[in-house]
Amino acid sequence: MSDREIVVEELVKTYPGKVKAVQGVDFRVEAGRIFGFLGPNGAGKSTTIKILTTLALPTSGRVTVGGYDVVSQATQVRRVAGVALQDVGIDPLMKSMELLVLQGRLYGASKTDATARARELLELVQLSDAVSRRAGTYSGGMRRRLDLAMALVHQPKILFLDEPTTGLDPASRRDIWREVRRLNRELGITIFLTTQYLEEADELADNVAIIVGGKIVAEGSPARLKASMGEESINLVFDSPDLAEKGRQTLDRMGDRIQLDRDTVRLYLSKAAGSIPAVINQLQGAGLAPISLTLTQPTLDDVFLQVTGQRLVASEVIQTKSNRAPRRAEAK
Numbered sequence: 001m002s003d004r005e006i007v008v009e010e011l012v013k014t015y016p017g018k019v020k021a022v023q024g025v026d027f028r029v030e031a032g033r034i035f036g037f038l039g040p041n042g043a044g045k046s047t048t049i050k051i052l053t054t055l056a057l058p059t060s061g062r063v064t065v066g067g068y069d070v071v072s073q074a075t076q077v078r079r080v081a082g083v084a085l086q087d088v089g090i091d092p093l094m095k096s097m098e099l100l101v102l103q104g105r106l107y108g109a110s111k112t113d114a115t116a117r118a119r120e121l122l123e124l125v126q127l128s129d130a131v132s133r134r135a136g137t138y139s140g141g142m143r144r145r146l147d148l149a150m151a152l153v154h155q156p157k158i159l160f161l162d163e164p165t166t167g168l169d170p171a172s173r174r175d176i177w178r179e180v181r182r183l184n185r186e187l188g189i190t191i192f193l194t195t196q197y198l199e200e201a202d203e204l205a206d207n208v209a210i211i212v213g214g215k216i217v218a219e220g221s222p223a224r225l226k227a228s229m230g231e232e233s234i235n236l237v238f239d240s241p242d243l244a245e246k247g248r249q250t251l252d253r254m255g256d257r258i259q260l261d262r263d264t265v266r267l268y269l270s271k272a273a274g275s276i277p278a279v280i281n282q283l284q285g286a287g288l289a290p291i292s293l294t295l296t297q298p299t300l301d302d303v304f305l306q307v308t309g310q311r312l313v314a315s316e317v318i319q320t321k322s323n324r325a326p327r328r329a330e331a332k
Contacts, residue, residue, distance in 0.1 A: 004031035004190040011061035021047040023214035036205030044214040082156035086163040092136025103153040121149040141172025229298040232272035236290040250286040
């Protein structure tokens with residue numbers, strides 16, 4: 001077992017009153033990967049991360065972080081893991097260097113070593129130019145980067161980020177994304193990321209798990225989860241609505257569904273990319289030539305809405321799908 005892996009087996013957490021917040025959750029985060037953990041409010045997401053970071057005890061099951069059991073070896077887990085929680089706990093009156101040196105001393109480093117590590121981290125998170133300012137004067141994005149630095153003081157091999165960009169503006173969010181990628185790629189840190197932004201998970205995560213009602217209902221890489229939805233579309237734009245109508249008639253039997261929107265024909269297929277040559281040949285055989293062709297794939301938002309049963313779309317066909325009970329989406 002790698003010292004950078006996270007392994008969760010049959011995890012159960014029951015609160016007084018027989019409320020099961022987590023019901024038999026299984027997953028593995030491979031070393032050096034970014035793992036996105038998603039779910040609606042009350043799904044068991046926060047409970048799971050509390051157990052993984054030794055802030056709560058499981059009712060049953062087994063969890064190891066970096067090869068250490070979160071119950072019997074909690075101290076070792078805290079040594080190999082860094083945690084940056086959603087609420088940034090930074091003293092606004094202290095300066096970044098002071099905070100980082102204090103954190104290092106609490107982990108047992110000498111003043112010299114703690115100061116050297118603080119300088120190294122401030123450079124890493126691009127805050128070296130702001131060391132003379134009190135943390136309370138930092139922007140939201142700067143505070144998040146400082147919080148990341150504090151989680152990295154003891155050189156963890158695994159980093160837990162709990163909604164690290166909540167409340168940030170788009171530019172600050174992108175800054176945090178860059179830092180997360182750098183930590184993962186340059187330092188090889190395994191990252192466990194919880195987020196409410198599906199775009200964030202799609203952008204950063206190698207693999208994603210979606211938890212609903214305390215159970216994992218979808219798991220896999222973002223690309224495979226989106227592909228499991230099917231319903232890719234080939235979008236064909238013609239010179240006029242009349243030509244588009246002829247294109248629609250020509251392609252009518254090729255796809256699972258076809259839609260005409262003025263001068264654009266949208267052909268929905270389960271494997272649209274591989275069908276492009278056949279579509280072009282069919283159109284050429286009818287003497288039709290689109291002026292543009294694009295391929296549109298489902299988004300991670302589509303996956304989330306389907307498996308959580310929370311899709312609210314007027315289309316009767318999609319409503320029918322959304323009314324089904326949440327099911328596990330296999331990404332094979």
